[in-house]
Amino acid sequence: MQGQNPVFIPGPTNIPDRLRHAMNMQTLDHRAPDFVDLLTPVRAGLKKVLKTETAEVVTFPGSGTGGWEAAVSNTLSPGDTVLAARYGMFSHRWIELCQRLGLTVQVIETPWGEGAPADRIEEALAADKGHAIKAVLATHNETATGVRSDIAAVRRAMDAAGHPAMLYVDGVSSIASMDFRMDEWGVDLAVTGSQKGFMLYTGMAIVGVSRKALQAMETAACPRAYFDFRDMIGANAKGGYPYTPPLQLLFGLGESLKMLLDEEGLDAVFARHHRMAEGVRRAVAAWGMKLCANRPELCSDTVSAIYVPEGFKSDALVNHAFRTYGMSFGVGLGEMAGRAFRIGHLGSLTPSMALSGIATVEMAMADLNYPITLGAGVAAAQDYYRTTAGVPQQKAA
Numbered sequence: 001m002q003g004q005n006p007v008f009i010p011g012p013t014n015i016p017d018r019l020r021h022a023m024n025m026q027t028l029d030h031r032a033p034d035f036v037d038l039l040t041p042v043r044a045g046l047k048k049v050l051k052t053e054t055a056e057v058v059t060f061p062g063s064g065t066g067g068w069e070a071a072v073s074n075t076l077s078p079g080d081t082v083l084a085a086r087y088g089m090f091s092h093r094w095i096e097l098c099q100r101l102g103l104t105v106q107v108i109e110t111p112w113g114e115g116a117p118a119d120r121i122e123e124a125l126a127a128d129k130g131h132a133i134k135a136v137l138a139t140h141n142e143t144a145t146g147v148r149s150d151i152a153a154v155r156r157a158m159d160a161a162g163h164p165a166m167l168y169v170d171g172v173s174s175i176a177s178m179d180f181r182m183d184e185w186g187v188d189l190a191v192t193g194s195q196k197g198f199m200l201y202t203g204m205a206i207v208g209v210s211r212k213a214l215q216a217m218e219t220a221a222c223p224r225a226y227f228d229f230r231d232m233i234g235a236n237a238k239g240g241y242p243y244t245p246p247l248q249l250l251f252g253l254g255e256s257l258k259m260l261l262d263e264e265g266l267d268a269v270f271a272r273h274h275r276m277a278e279g280v281r282r283a284v285a286a287w288g289m290k291l292c293a294n295r296p297e298l299c300s301d302t303v304s305a306i307y308v309p310e311g312f313k314s315d316a317l318v319n320h321a322f323r324t325y326g327m328s329f330g331v332g333l334g335e336m337a338g339r340a341f342r343i344g345h346l347g348s349l350t351p352s353m354a355l356s357g358i359a360t361v362e363m364a365m366a367d368l369n370y371p372i373t374l375g376a377g378v379a380a381a382q383d384y385y386r387t388t389a390g391v392p393q394q395k396a397a
């Protein structure tokens with residue numbers, strides 16, 4: 001029965017029954033003339049979620065990491081310099097990926113708990129008179145620390161420096177859950193995957209590619225084959241796919257986009273995520289614990305990373321919650337290993353579900369003699385959810 005419990009990891013996320021059913025399809029022929037009827041609305045819907053009129057959207061079999069590789073390898077050349085701030089495990093892994101692809105990464109070391117430092121990005125770009133830096137990488141939502149970065153501020157910094165570098169944004173744990181504005185923020189490459197905000201199985205990388213990035217693609221010399229944008233965009237333009245598409249995910253995406261765009265509406269989706277997150281934050285405060293995010297304006301609406309009190313081990317808490325109550329929470333990653341645990345609150349979630357996670361981790365903490373009062377976090381979240389019940393709610397799925 002424990003398999004019925006929702007997960008509170010920040011992806012993959014809970015899959016609504018409706019989306020599981022949508023992905024349960026008999027095989028269809030992807031070379032048949034009607035495949036285009038499946039693909040076209042999905043690509044159009046993805047553009048709405050990314051808030052772009054002008055970019056191309058490509059979908060590869062893969063996961064978010066494959067999306068990073070596609071974004072980088074299609075638009076840059078070995079030896080190119082990219083500028084990236086490191087402020088968590090995901091920004092760190094993206095830096096590593098660039099290094100493995102033969103790029104030179106100019107790293108801005110940033111304390112974990114902070115976001116992309118727009119001022120230092122501006123400084124670095126202003127100092128780069130010869131425009132050696134080809135790209136600025138930013139992780140919109142650092143899933144390891146529960147920090148949301150201000151991508152509009154990064155864009156302003158780039159413009160203030162008058163620098164022509166492209167802007168690459170990892171939106172894997174933000175897109176479709178928190179506001180993302182590809183065109184307005186001047187994002188050149190936007191990366192996400194199927195298994196977080198879209199509430200689907202893992203298996204698809206989704207990448208938004210700006211006009212400027214498409215131009216860069218023409219001269220980029222990084223080797224790429226399976227993830228070549230040109231093959232994908234060429235095939236998509238003819239209504240097809242360069243190889244066998246993950247059909248079940250395309251069906252799932254079609255249904256997920258219907259839920260996000262047509263039924264709940266993106267603004268209500270973002271408001272719901274904020275509300276889920278705020279309830280969790282109230283619980284954390286009631287436990288007397290601290291978030292990894294250094295300031296309230298940095299707090300992510302999709303994941304909270306929470307320091308455990310001195311002398312406790314966060315991994316033991318997460319293990320205990322899983323073994324005893326059959327519920328999954330996120331462990332601390334990288335610098336946060338052992339020191340923090342994470343509550344993922346993105347995707348398909350209601351206040352009642354969030355309360356079950358808060359109540360369960362609270363039981364696990366009480367079992368391990370944490371200095372908390374059983375029920376304190378639950379009550380704080382209940383109070384918040386009760387008094388914000390007028391905010392648009394997720395429709396029954």
Ligand SMILES: *Cc1c(COP(=O)(O)O)cnc(C)c1O
Pocket residue numbers: 011063064065066090139141142143170171172173193
């Ligand atoms: C989950 C995640 C990724 C990695 O995605 P995979 O689908 O596991 O490859 C990258 N960046 C962020 C911010 C994430 O949350």
